[in-house]
Amino acid sequence: MTILDVDDIDTYYGNSHVLHEVSLSIDEGEVVTLLGRNGAGKTTTMRSVVGASPPRSGSITFRGEEIAGKSPDEINALGISLVPEDRRVFPTLTVRENLRLARNLASDPRPVEEMYELFPALDSLRGNRGRNLSGGEQQMVSVARALVQAPDVLLLDEPTEGLAPVIVDDLREIVQTVVDENVTVLLTEQNVDFAFDLAERGYIMDTGQIVFDGTVEEIRDRDDLLETYLSVGSADA
Numbered sequence: 001m002t003i004l005d006v007d008d009i010d011t012y013y014g015n016s017h018v019l020h021e022v023s024l025s026i027d028e029g030e031v032v033t034l035l036g037r038n039g040a041g042k043t044t045t046m047r048s049v050v051g052a053s054p055p056r057s058g059s060i061t062f063r064g065e066e067i068a069g070k071s072p073d074e075i076n077a078l079g080i081s082l083v084p085e086d087r088r089v090f091p092t093l094t095v096r097e098n099l100r101l102a103r104n105l106a107s108d109p110r111p112v113e114e115m116y117e118l119f120p121a122l123d124s125l126r127g128n129r130g131r132n133l134s135g136g137e138q139q140m141v142s143v144a145r146a147l148v149q150a151p152d153v154l155l156l157d158e159p160t161e162g163l164a165p166v167i168v169d170d171l172r173e174i175v176q177t178v179v180d181e182n183v184t185v186l187l188t189e190q191n192v193d194f195a196f197d198l199a200e201r202g203y204i205m206d207t208g209q210i211v212f213d214g215t216v217e218e219i220r221d222r223d224d225l226l227e228t229y230l231s232v233g234s235a236d237a
C-alpha cells in the first residue's frame, strides 16, 4: 500500500524553478533511495515533502491525505520525520535536551531511553552540548531525534556526508535496525554503495527532474546511468 505519494510537484525558491513535475511513490515499509549529483534537487524534494519548501503545484499525499500546504509541524506530527543534510543539532542544548525537544513535537513518540539503547555511543554523552560533539556524534543525535518521534516515514538526506567510514558502518546498522522495524525510509545519497546496501528501489534525479526509476539491481547494472547521473565510474560500481 502506498504510504507517500508525490505527484507532479513543481517547487520554486523565489523565482527560481527548481523541481519540474517530480513524482515518486513509496509503499509502506519500503526503503527507497533518491540519487543524483549535487544540485539535482534531492534536498528540495525532501523539503517539499516536509513542508519546508511547499510545492507551487502538484500534490503530496501521506496515507491518502493531502499534506502539500500543511505546515512543517503539522506534517511532522502526522508521522514524517526528516534528518536534514546539515543535521541542525542545537549547539547550546545537550544531547538529552535535543532529544526531548524532538519528542515533544511528536504525537506518539518513543521513550528517549530507547534511543540510548539504539545509539550506545550517545549514552555517555547525554549531558554534552551539541556544539561539543563530533560530526559523527551530531549525525547520531540528528538521526535519534527523528527516531524518537517514532515516524512512519523517515527521510534521510545524505546521512553519510562527511562521516568517517567506521561511523558510516554504525549508521548503516542503525538504519537497517529501523528498516527491520518496518519504518518506511526515503534516503538521498551520493554514496551509492550505502544506498544500494539499504534500498530496494531508487529514483535518479537530474536538474530538478526524475530521469530514471527502477530497482537497485537495475540501477547497479546500468553503467551509463551511474556515469551520467551519479559520477560513478563503471570500475567503482
Ligand SMILES: Nc1ncnc2c1ncn2[C@@H]1O[C@H](COP(=O)(O)OP(=O)(O)OP(=O)(O)O)[C@@H](O)[C@H]1O
Pocket: 013, 016, 018, 036, 037, 038, 039, 040, 041, 042, 043, 044, 045, 085
Ligand atoms: N535556498 C535556495 N535558493 C535558491 N536556490 C536554491 C536554494 N537551495 C537550493 N537551490 C538550488 O536548487 C537546486 C537543487 O538543489 P538541492 O539542494 O535540492 O539539490 P541536491 O540534489 O539536494 O544537492 P546537494 O547534494 O547539493 O544537496 C540547485 O540548483 C540549487 O542551487
